[in-house]
Every structure is written in C-alpha cells, then in structure tokens.
Amino acid sequence: MKKALLSLLFVQLFTGCEFSRTTDRQDGETKELPRIAIAGIAIESSTFSPALTHEEAFHAKTGDDIFTYYPFLSPDSLNRKRANWIPTLRGHALPGGIVTREAYESLVTKTLDMLKENIPYDGLFFDIHGAMSVVGLDDPEGDFIIRIREVVGKKTIISTSMDLHGNVSWRLAQNTDLITCYRLAPHEDALESKKRAVDNLLSRIESGKGKPAFKAWIPVPILLPGEKTSTRIEPGKSLYAKVAPASIQKGIIDAAIWVGYAWADEPRNHAVVMVTGDDKEKVISTAEELAKSFWEVRSDFVFVAPTGTLSEILDKAVASNKHPFMISDMGDNPTAGGAGDVTWTLKEILARPEFKLENGPSLIYASIPGPEFVIKAIEAGIGGKADAYAGAEVDARFAPPIRLSGTVEAIEYGDRHAETEVVVKIGSVQVIVTNKRKPYHKEIDFTRLGLNPRETDIVVVKIGYLVPELYNMRADWIMALTPGGVDQDLERLNYQRIKRPMFPFDKDMKDPNLEAQLVPLSDDI
Numbered sequence: 001m002k003k004a005l006l007s008l009l010f011v012q013l014f015t016g017c018e019f020s021r022t023t024d025r026q027d028g029e030t031k032e033l034p035r036i037a038i039a040g041i042a043i044e045s046s047t048f049s050p051a052l053t054h055e056e057a058f059h060a061k062t063g064d065d066i067f068t069y070y071p072f073l074s075p076d077s078l079n080r081k082r083a084n085w086i087p088t089l090r091g092h093a094l095p096g097g098i099v100t101r102e103a104y105e106s107l108v109t110k111t112l113d114m115l116k117e118n119i120p121y122d123g124l125f126f127d128i129h130g131a132m133s134v135v136g137l138d139d140p141e142g143d144f145i146i147r148i149r150e151v152v153g154k155k156t157i158i159s160t161s162m163d164l165h166g167n168v169s170w171r172l173a174q175n176t177d178l179i180t181c182y183r184l185a186p187h188e189d190a191l192e193s194k195k196r197a198v199d200n201l202l203s204r205i206e207s208g209k210g211k212p213a214f215k216a217w218i219p220v221p222i223l224l225p226g227e228k229t230s231t232r233i234e235p236g237k238s239l240y241a242k243v244a245p246a247s248i249q250k251g252i253i254d255a256a257i258w259v260g261y262a263w264a265d266e267p268r269n270h271a272v273v274m275v276t277g278d279d280k281e282k283v284i285s286t287a288e289e290l291a292k293s294f295w296e297v298r299s300d301f302v303f304v305a306p307t308g309t310l311s312e313i314l315d316k317a318v319a320s321n322k323h324p325f326m327i328s329d330m331g332d333n334p335t336a337g338g339a340g341d342v343t344w345t346l347k348e349i350l351a352r353p354e355f356k357l358e359n360g361p362s363l364i365y366a367s368i369p370g371p372e373f374v375i376k377a378i379e380a381g382i383g384g385k386a387d388a389y390a391g392a393e394v395d396a397r398f399a400p401p402i403r404l405s406g407t408v409e410a411i412e413y414g415d416r417h418a419e420t421e422v423v424v425k426i427g428s429v430q431v432i433v434t435n436k437r438k439p440y441h442k443e444i445d446f447t448r449l450g451l452n453p454r455e456t457d458i459v460v461v462k463i464g465y466l467v468p469e470l471y472n473m474r475a476d477w478i479m480a481l482t483p484g485g486v487d488q489d490l491e492r493l494n495y496q497r498i499k500r501p502m503f504p505f506d507k508d509m510k511d512p513n514l515e516a517q518l519v520p521l522s523d524d525i
C-alpha cells in the first residue's frame with residue numbers, strides 16, 4: 001500500500017499531467033491541457049497467403065502500458081507533459097495472413113469501449129500500419145476510423161501515423177485530419193515518424209489553429225513490392241528525399257508518399273501522395289509535384305539486390321569466397337505477410353549433395369516452424385538425435401511438411417514470437433526450428449542459439465531486403481524468387497480487384513491524371 005502511494009506520488013510529481021487537467025504557467029495563469037487519446041492496431045496482412053491472423057498475434061496493450069511503444073512519451077518527456085494523455089488500446093502484430101473478422105471486431109470494440117469512457121477528446125493519435133486485411137471487410141483502417149469518429153465526434157483532431165507500405169483510402173483521408181508516414185525503408189525512422197504525428201497534433205491544438213484547412217490526396221496507379229522501393233537505393237532514395245523539404249514549407253504541415261501494399265487484392269492497394277496544410281495552392285502544388293516525381297521514375301524501380309532462382313543462387317553461394325553469403329528466401333517472408341512455414345526452400349537445400357556431408361559448406365537456415373519437431377528435439381536433448389516433420393501446417397501449396405532428422409545443437413525457451421527454438425544439424429546445414437514463426441532479423445537472434453552467422457558460409461533467411469544488422473554483416477547477398485504468400489514476382493499473383501490500369505501490370509497504360517483531389521475536412525462529412 002505504502003509503495004503504491006509512493007509510486008502514485010512519483011507519477012504525479014514527474015508526469016505532472018496524469019491526474020490533473022491543468023498545468024501552471026509562469027505567468028501564474030492556469031492553462032487547460034488538451035485531452036488526447038491514443039489508439040491503433042497495426043499489421044500488414046497478405047490475402048495471397050492461406051494463413052489467418054488471430055487476436056493474440058496483436059499482443060494488444062491497454063492503458064499506460066501503451067506508453068512503452070513511444071519513448072518520446074516517456075514520463076519525463078516534454079510531450080508527455082503537454083497533454084492529458086488517454087491511451088486506450090494499441091496492438092501490433094507481425095505481418096501475416098488475413099485477420100479474422102472476430103479478432104478485428106474484438107480489438108475495435110475494446111478500443112471503442114475504452115474511448116467512450118473518457119470523451120470528449122481534443123485530439124486522437126491514431127497509430128496504424130495501414131495494410132491490414134480482414135476477412136469479408138474492405139479497407140479495415142477506413143472502417144476503424146469511421147467507427148472512432150462515431151464515438152469521438154467531428155471536433156476531435158485525429159493525427160494518423162502510418163507505414164509507407166500502408167494504403168490510404170479516400171475515407172481514411174476524409175476522417176483523419178493530420179496524416180503522415182515513414183520516409184525510410186527499411187523503417188529506421190519509424191519512431192521519428194510517430195513523433196512527428198504527435199508533434200503536429202500538439203502544435204495544432206496548442207496554437208489554436210486546429211485542423212488543417214486543406215488536405216490533398218492523389219492516388220498514383222503504381223503497385224510495387226517493398227523490395228523494389230527501398231529508400232537506400234535509387235530511385236526510392238531521391239524520391240523520398242523530396243518529402244522532408246516539401247513538408248517544411250510555409251503553409252504545409254506534412255507531406256507523405258505511400259508506396260502501398262502489394263500483397264492484398266483490394267481497390268485501395270496502390271501508391272498515394274497526401275499533403276496537408278493551410279495554404280491551398282502550396283498544398284495542391286506540393287502534392288502534385290510529389291505524385292509526378294513518383295510517376296516519372298516508376299520504371300526505374302528494381303530489386304534492391306540481385307535476384308535469381310534458388311538453385312542458381314545456391315550454385316553461386318557454394319562457389320563464392322565471400323562469407324557469409326546471405327540469401328533472402330523472399331516468397332515466404334513472414335515480415336511481409338508470408339505464412340513463414342513454407343518448406344519449399346529448405347527441401348531444395350537439403351536435397352543438394354554438397355550439404356549432405358558434415359564437412360560440406362556451412363549453411364544456417366532461419367527458420368521453419370515445427371511444433372512436433374520441437375517436442376522431439378526437447379525429448380532428445382542437446383546432442384541427441386531428433387526425427388520428425390516440420391513446416392507446411394499453414395501453407396502447404398508448394399511443398400508438404402518436411403522430415404528433419406539430425407543432431408540437436410541448441411534448445412532455447414521464452415522467445416516472444418518463437419516461444420521455443422531449437423537448432424538441428426543435418427549434414428552441414430543448421431536449421432532453426434521454432435514452435436511458432438519468428439523472423440530472424442538480429443545477430444543476437446542467431447548468437448543466442450549458439451550460431452555464428454559471421455563465420456558461416458551461407459545464411460538463408462526468410463526475409464525480403466535485409467534489415468540493417470544483417471545487411472551490415474553480409475559479404476554477399478542475393479534475393480531468391482522463391483514461392484509463397486508474398487511472391488515478389490507480382491505478375492505471378494492473380495489480382496482480381498485492384499484498380500486497372502495499374503503499373504507495372506498494364507504495360508501500355510497512358511499517363512494517369514495526377515491532379516490533387518481536395519479531401520473534405522472531417523467536420524464536413
């Protein structure tokens with residue numbers, strides 16, 4: 001009890017705003033702090049994958065736990081003191097298959113119920129990804145924000161932060177007031193972008209300027225995979241370098257370019273440019289310049305690293321003297337929405353003669369979910385032999401479950417995503433088998449299992465473009481055009497519902513109309 005009181009006192013002393021609606025100003029007057037809610041659910045989910053995403057995958061946080069997502073809202077931060085924050089529910093899932101309707105409805109209902117408890121709000125920070133697919137529901141983020149509006153009303157200023165691989169439908173644009181997205185891929189600026197959404201919201205509320213007078217929206221009929229639109233290389237680099245200077249012009253609040261999400265089949269899946277601000281001409285011209293710049297370079301986007309078929313790449317990697325030779329197993333990349341359990345690539349690797357001997361070229365395969373194998377490996381213990389099937393529980397379209405038989409080298413418990421991880425050595429291949437799917441993005445993901453990727457000849461990861469840690473580790477890198485729910489060869493996917501014509505599918509399409517459309521303010525809907 002005493003401890004609880006002390007911590008309450010601590011919170012009051014150091015956050016200043018959690019329990020009071022006013023703050024003292026130096027001039028002795030008191031100013032009411034704005035009331036700002038936080039909400040949002042984030043996932044990118046492929047409609048080309050047979051996987052389903054359930055509610056627990058979102059690891060939803062509620063109340064004050066939500067602040068742990070945002071270091072810029074830590075108890076001692078300036079921004080924390082600028083408002084009376086009311087965090088509701090925030091969930092973030094690994095990319096995956098389509099979200100079940102039950103999961104979506106449950107998360108939305110919980111959010112709305114929590115929002116109802118504390119109305120009214122001056123502002124709402126809507127933190128989403130923007131590429132969620134839900135069974136039987138188009139444009140879930142557009143649906144979600146409309147349902148939020150029904151609770152909070154038209155006056156609340158909503159500031160939306162998104163991934164640049166999200167989609168901005170007209171109704172999302174209508175119902176949000178401020179909107180921004182990342183400007184880097186890989187997303188090294190994720191937190192900076194969320195902070196920008198919050199800073200813009202606070203400054204519009206504090207200055208009394210309120211909602212931006214103008215919002216320009218331009219759909220750009222381009223649909224490209226993230227692996228072709230990295231901002232580390234051209235033309236993505238120069239295109240996205242235009243965004244920050246565009247956004248700091250007088251009369252502009254923010255400017256943003258969305259590449260969009262390629263592995264869902266809805267009319268909203270395409271690139272978008274949005275600019276918000278108070279200067280009508282500037283807002284329009286800036287949006288049109290960015291959209292035109294995107295369209296002009298559309299044919300220059302190429303994969304961020306060389307690509308090839310798996311067998312060609314394995315030939316090269318075995319012959320190479322550059323190690324580690326990284327291979328992206330792209331088609332089943334769980335961080336883009338693949339099921340993560342396609343066994344096709346592993347089957348091809350284990351069938352090759354050079355990896356059958358213990359002293360063959362060393363290769364790490366990360367990773368394959370196989371709960372049945374994990375149980376057998378635990379029974380066998382480290383150094384024991386395990387023999388069981390793994391993979392293809394969700395996505396067996398390209399290869400069936402794979403029988404793994406080898407020596408158990410490591411068993412680790414407690415990973416948030418994988419739950420249990422084991423390493424099994426088969427010939428010269430070390431395969432990471434997990435209880436549940438997990439992306440291997442960091443060096444420590446490997447070293448904690450006793451693996452040393454830097455000293456390994458070949459490292460195969462279910463990933464698209466390499467995240468910074470793996471990128472910096474690579475001696476060479478090729479991306480394999482393997483099959484799966486996020487096949488990078490978009491022309492192999494059978495789109496039915498995206499708008500046409502669309503680049504690059506319609507080769508002889510004419511230049512589109514890239515005039516800015518002014519979106520009605522949320523008050524006028």
Ligand SMILES: [Zn+2]
Binds near residue numbers: 164187
């Ligand atoms: Zn993204």
